Amino acid sequence: MHSPYPNQVIAFAGAHRIASGQLALVALKAKELLDRNDAATVLIFDDITSAQVEVDFRGSAEQVLQRLSSNEIHAAQTAKTVNSEELPRGPGRPKLGVIGREVTLLPRHWDWLNQQPGGASVALRKLVEDAKRQGEERDQIRRAQEYAYRFMSAMAGDLINFEEATRAFFAGDQERFAELSEPWQIDIRDHARRLAARAFAVEA
Numbered sequence: 001m002h003s004p005y006p007n008q009v010i011a012f013a014g015a016h017r018i019a020s021g022q023l024a025l026v027a028l029k030a031k032e033l034l035d036r037n038d039a040a041t042v043l044i045f046d047d048i049t050s051a052q053v054e055v056d057f058r059g060s061a062e063q064v065l066q067r068l069s070s071n072e073i074h075a076a077q078t079a080k081t082v083n084s085e086e087l088p089r090g091p092g093r094p095k096l097g098v099i100g101r102e103v104t105l106l107p108r109h110w111d112w113l114n115q116q117p118g119g120a121s122v123a124l125r126k127l128v129e130d131a132k133r134q135g136e137e138r139d140q141i142r143r144a145q146e147y148a149y150r151f152m153s154a155m156a157g158d159l160i161n162f163e164e165a166t167r168a169f170f171a172g173d174q175e176r177f178a179e180l181s182e183p184w185q186i187d188i189r190d191h192a193r194r195l196a197a198r199a200f201a202v203e204a
Helices: 024-037 061-084 107-114 119-155 162-170 174-181 187-201
Strands: 011-014 014-022 042-046
Touching: 011 024, 011 187, 014 024, 014 187, 024 042, 042 119, 061 174, 107 119, 119 162, 119 187, 162 174, 174 187
Parallel strands: none
Antiparallel strands: 011 014, 011 042
């Protein structure tokens, strides 16, 4: 079965995980539960970013899947429209992927850049690449922390030790985080730990 959503997802009904995998399959599982119990509260999360994924469960299972497919078509059309819009041509070498943009610097900065091998453009590109490499690990930690906290605040915000656990998490104390999250409902706890482990792994 084709899923319109690019990432895997995970669904919870209250504190219990009910399904994970492709969105279409998870939506069907959630639909079955809601048909049995329309008072149930189902939340679906992107398995990587923890962003909540909205699904319209009205009507039959077939209608739910049709709407998912329609959303995919709309997203693809939107992406095609955006990608087809060309930027105004300016200085640079577009065939090589080089785009000319204005950069405002102080005279002493331009003097230093112009003295570098290859000139200002080459020096600027090297500086950007070096900064990207140096900041990559920091950015990976930040993103992993953001994704884990997004889920924890949505599902564990009212649970015991939440504030202390999140402080331990952001401090990089994996052992303390595991200890403080131990009383949480098992499905919430296990998924929160799995997400948190990504941040701890980058820091190690």
